[in-house]
Amino acid sequence: MSYTAETAEQVSSIAGDKYKYGFVTDVETEMAPMGLNEDIIRFISAKKNEPDWMLQWRLRAYERWLGMEEPSWAKVEYPEIDFQDAYYYAAPKSMADGPQSLDEVDPELLRTYEKLGIPLHEQAMLAGVAVDAVFDSVSVATTFRKELAKAGVIFCPISEAVQSHPELVQKYMGSVVPYSDNFYATLNSAVFTDGSFVYIPKGVRCPMELSTYFRINQANTGQFERTLIIADEGSYVSYLEGCTAPMRDENQLHAAVVELVLLDDAEIKYSTVQNWYPGDADGKGGIYNFVTKRAACRGRNSKVSWTQVETGSAVTWKYPSCILQGDNSVGEFYSVAITNNMQQADTGTKMIHIGKNTSSTIIAKGISAGRSQSTYRGLVRMQPGAAGGRNYTQCDSLLIGDKCGAHTVPYIENRNRTAQIEHEATTAKISEDQLFYCRQRGLSDEEALSMIVNGFCKQVLQTLPMEFAVEAQKLVGISLEGSVG
Amino acid sequence: MSLQAYQEKLAGSLPGAGLPWLAALRSAAVARFEVTGLPDRKVEDWRYTSLKPIQDRLFAAGAGETGTVPPTLLANSHRLVFANGVLHAQATDLPPGVRLQGMAQAMTDAPELLAGRLGQVATGQELPLPALNQALSQDGYVLVLEPGIVVERPIEVLFLSSQGTSYPRNLILAGAGAQATLVEHYLGQNGGADSNYFVNAVTEVQAAAGAHLRRYKIQQDAIGASHIATLAGQLDGDAKLENFDLNLGGHLVRSEIHMALQGAGADATLNGIYLLRGSQHCDNAIWMDHVVGGNISHQDYRGILDDKAHAVFQGKITVRPNAQGIEGHQLNKTLLLSDQAEIDSKPELQILADDVKCSHGATAGELDETGLFYLRSRGIPEAEARQLLMTAFIVETIDKISDDAVRGLMTGLVAAWMAA
Numbered sequence: 001m002s003y004t005a006e007t008a009e010q011v012s013s014i015a016g017d018k019y020k021y022g023f024v025t026d027v028e029t030e031m032a033p034m035g036l037n038e039d040i041i042r043f044i045s046a047k048k049n050e051p052d053w054m055l056q057w058r059l060r061a062y063e064r065w066l067g068m069e070e071p072s073w074a075k076v077e078y079p080e081i082d083f084q085d086a087y088y089y090a091a092p093k094s095m096a097d098g099p100q101s102l103d104e105v106d107p108e109l110l111r112t113y114e115k116l117g118i119p120l121h122e123q124a125m126l127a128g129v130a131v132d133a134v135f136d137s138v139s140v141a142t143t144f145r146k147e148l149a150k151a152g153v154i155f156c157p158i159s160e161a162v163q164s165h166p167e168l169v170q171k172y173m174g175s176v177v178p179y180s181d182n183f184y185a186t187l188n189s190a191v192f193t194d195g196s197f198v199y200i201p202k203g204v205r206c207p208m209e210l211s212t213y214f215r216i217n218q219a220n221t222g223q224f225e226r227t228l229i230i231a232d233e234g235s236y237v238s239y240l241e242g243c244t245a246p247m248r249d250e251n252q253l254h255a256a257v258v259e260l261v262l263l264d265d266a267e268i269k270y271s272t273v274q275n276w277y278p279g280d281a282d283g284k285g286g287i288y289n290f291v292t293k294r295a296a297c298r299g300r301n302s303k304v305s306w307t308q309v310e311t312g313s314a315v316t317w318k319y320p321s322c323i324l325q326g327d328n329s330v331g332e333f334y335s336v337a338i339t340n341n342m343q344q345a346d347t348g349t350k351m352i353h354i355g356k357n358t359s360s361t362i363i364a365k366g367i368s369a370g371r372s373q374s375t376y377r378g379l380v381r382m383q384p385g386a387a388g389g390r391n392y393t394q395c396d397s398l399l400i401g402d403k404c405g406a407h408t409v410p411y412i413e414n415r416n417r418t419a420q421i422e423h424e425a426t427t428a429k430i431s432e433d434q435l436f437y438c439r440q441r442g443l444s445d446e447e448a449l450s451m452i453v454n455g456f457c458k459q460v461l462q463t464l465p466m467e468f469a470v471e472a473q474k475l476v477g478i479s480l481e482g483s484v485g
Numbered sequence: 486m487s488l489q490a491y492q493e494k495l496a497g498s499l500p501g502a503g504l505p506w507l508a509a510l511r512s513a514a515v516a517r518f519e520v521t522g523l524p525d526r527k528v529e530d531w532r533y534t535s536l537k538p539i540q541d542r543l544f545a546a547g548a549g550e551t552g553t554v555p556p557t558l559l560a561n562s563h564r565l566v567f568a569n570g571v572l573h574a575q576a577t578d579l580p581p582g583v584r585l586q587g588m589a590q591a592m593t594d595a596p597e598l599l600a601g602r603l604g605q606v607a608t609g610q611e612l613p614l615p616a617l618n619q620a621l622s623q624d625g626y627v628l629v630l631e632p633g634i635v636v637e638r639p640i641e642v643l644f645l646s647s648q649g650t651s652y653p654r655n656l657i658l659a660g661a662g663a664q665a666t667l668v669e670h671y672l673g674q675n676g677g678a679d680s681n682y683f684v685n686a687v688t689e690v691q692a693a694a695g696a697h698l699r700r701y702k703i704q705q706d707a708i709g710a711s712h713i714a715t716l717a718g719q720l721d722g723d724a725k726l727e728n729f730d731l732n733l734g735g736h737l738v739r740s741e742i743h744m745a746l747q748g749a750g751a752d753a754t755l756n757g758i759y760l761l762r763g764s765q766h767c768d769n770a771i772w773m774d775h776v777v778g779g780n781i782s783h784q785d786y787r788g789i790l791d792d793k794a795h796a797v798f799q800g801k802i803t804v805r806p807n808a809q810g811i812e813g814h815q816l817n818k819t820l821l822l823s824d825q826a827e828i829d830s831k832p833e834l835q836i837l838a839d840d841v842k843c844s845h846g847a848t849a850g851e852l853d854e855t856g857l858f859y860l861r862s863r864g865i866p867e868a869e870a871r872q873l874l875m876t877a878f879i880v881e882t883i884d885k886i887s888d889d890a891v892r893g894l895m896t897g898l899v900a901a902w903m904a905a
Binding site for chain 2: 073384397399402403404406407408409412413414415416417418420424426428429
């Protein structure tokens with residue numbers, strides 16, 4: 001039997017029940033009434049005890065959103081979303097009184113995170129990683145805050161930052177992704193519930209990795225989190241993001257906004273392992289992951305690096321982007337997108353070169369199996385002022401089985417003579433030669449395939465921080481289970 | 486005026502007015518255009534090109550003025566000449582088994598050859614500009630090769646333009662195993678920028694099994710003119726098309742290619758060069774469709790942009806489900822000589838089968854400084870060194886032209902552009 005037929009069979013035999021994060025936590029939950037209208041937004045704002053400026057901002061976004069149309073240019077298909085048929089706020093009841101320490105947090109919630117491999121008790125944690133755990137619409141706990149505070153680092157839920165650091169939030173929120181940016185970002189601006197806020201002061205190298213773990217639990221809810229990271233002059237932070245959701249037959253919407261602001265000489269490394277529930281083998285259920293992520297390199301010599309491993313979600317629509325405004329600023333995008341069964345992913349990046357001598361690197365690896373569709377969509381633009389700009393793009397697609405699709409849609413725009421853009425892309429199946437070579441040396445079909453796929457992704461996986469690299473490698477295996485390690 | 490009103494006024498005077506199938510084709514085209522209208526930049530395929538310069542010039546037929554007709558580009562060619570879209574001079578000495586004549590004439594002489602073939606390749610899709618052409622075309626050329634015919638001498642078709650709007654409609658039908666080399670030449674009679682005529686040409690190609698066609702297009706329209714051309718082709722098994730598109734003229738240029746490889750062993754090579762200065766705009770848009778398995782395509786488009794020139798390259802390779810064993814390659818390289826020039830490139834792959842080897846590459850930037858330094862360090866003056874490097878950049882694509890005489894011709898045209 002040729003490897004292709006065998007692989008295809010194995011891949012197609014993977015049912016959604018291999019998704020090990022698909023359990024539901026039974027906690028008493030407080031929800032907003034179903035649907036979306038001004039009252040719901042006022043409800044959310046009141047729940048978060050927000051100042052008036054925040055409410056007004058939300059309402060402006062909502063008004064704008066009513067006049068917007070859902071984008072249809074991405075190569076993804078899904079039934080029309082009824083935005084009135086969902087709950088926009090869901091929080092565990094036990095969180096209502098605002099537990100002051102981890103000991104007061106509902107043990108059921110803590111157990112959930114333990115089960116997900118994210119213990120929230122600091123002594124049980126991997127040393128050197130601070131976690132903000134977001135459960136449906138609220139942040140459950142944020143660890144190591146005291147240690148971080150010693151270094152001057154602010155790491156807290158964004159709803160808390162609105163209260164405690166309004167000047168920073170007001171100055172930067174919406175400055176990278178304006179509330180009018182796009183359909184999903186505008187929706188998020190109106191109804192966002194929680195997310196993380198990070199501020200790294202001047203000259204500080206954040207003493208530990210920061211991490212947010214997003215969990216959707218309730219049925220018929222959407223998760224709309226908003227993350228804002230500000231790296232002041234000369235600072236550095238590495239930030240990790242993980243996400244999972246229960247297995248359900250209904251689709252759930254996740255529309256997040258992430259804004260990164262980098263001043264002179266600052267550096268942010270942002271890593272994501274996206275493992276939302278992908279739906280079952282027939283494409284039933286799964287998360288719609290419509291996310292707007294953007295970094296503004298405002299300062300000179302600033303550097304932002306996006307790394308993403310996208311294995312989950314039924315539909316992914318996500319383009320972490322870099323606005324390279326400061327001279328000599330650097331943007332990087334490393335991505336592995338694995339789709340299997342009926343998953344669809346339309347993902348890529350935008351590199352907007354504005355400042356002089358700005359440079360960007362894009363390495364995107366797409367692996368399609370089953371009946372899935374994977375698209376790389378990216379934009380590289382050299383503005384007239386981007387003298388000496390440099391971009392290198394490589395996007396490779398690997399096809400496993402003959403029912404899937406891999407697509408590449410790059411936009412390359414150069415308006416500066418001295419800027420150099422190079423773009424390369426290939427699409428192929430795993431070559432028989434490579435497989436033969438591995439098997440001839442005594443590796444089984446599976447081991448051979450695993451080795452080749454891992455090699456294919458290596459360039460990206462090796463940019464992940466240690467803690468995530470391990471998880472990511474495992475995920476690559478699970479996502480293509482039956483054919484890979 | 487609406488297209489419908491204009492077309493109704495014109496209909497009686499269009500060639501083949503008495504043919505019911507043709508009338509149906511024309512009214513379907515009118516209906517289609519009435520729905521779409523001229524595309525604006527919100528339409529994804531027109532993202533980088535605005536049709537504003539031609540929006541008021543759609544309905545102005547040019548008179549068939551002649552002026553002086555330049556000599557043939559190639560020695561010993563069979564040549565057909567059109568002036569402002571209307572036949573001016575017939576081809577002579579045609580060998581048996583070859584029909585090369587004006588479309589209007591062919592509609593009288595051999596309508597049965599055209600019925601069911603004309604409009605078949607370019608009409609199936611929702612393309613507004615070919616629809617406009619279908620509705621209003623007065624003339625164009627028809628080349629029919631009987632099976633097995635090999636045309637020894639090159640064929641030249643010259644479209645001379647000086648004013649108004651013309652809609653050349655061309656059809657190439659190559660029988661099984663037939664072979665021919667064709668140069669389609671668009672030339673502005675008055676090179677001046679004041680000449681702002683509009684040409685909207687459509688060339689359809691149907692190549693039967695094993696046919697081998699070489700089509701070389703040279704676009705030297707007036708610098709103030711607008712030139713929109715669509716090549717729509719279908720290649721059967723083992724059929725081969727070598728297409729080359731040289732764009733030198735025009736203020737607003739769009740060259741579209743829609744190629745469908747319908748048989749195993751079909752092989753399409755679509756290459757092109759664009760050399761632009763001033764405020765010229767040139768958009769090459771290519772849709773390569775691998776319909777069945779086992780066929781091959783290559784694209785190599787390069788250009789040099791000076792002053793405020795703006796070039797666009799959009800190429801999409803589609804591999805349909807189950808079209809296994811495909812090879813599809815695409816390359817776009819552009820040199821920018823000025824700070825105000827702009828290149829927008831969108832090389833796209835849409836792959837729905839797994840046993841494929843597809844690649845694309847794109848580069849954009851200025852001349853390689855180290856290369857320049859090397860040459861200058863060897864005593865070559867800067868201007869000359871630049872020209873050498875530019876020539877080397879372009880020649881890589883020119884060298885892929887398989888016809889010796891045409892390759893020589895193209896090399897000369899490129900050298901003349903650089904010297905200007």
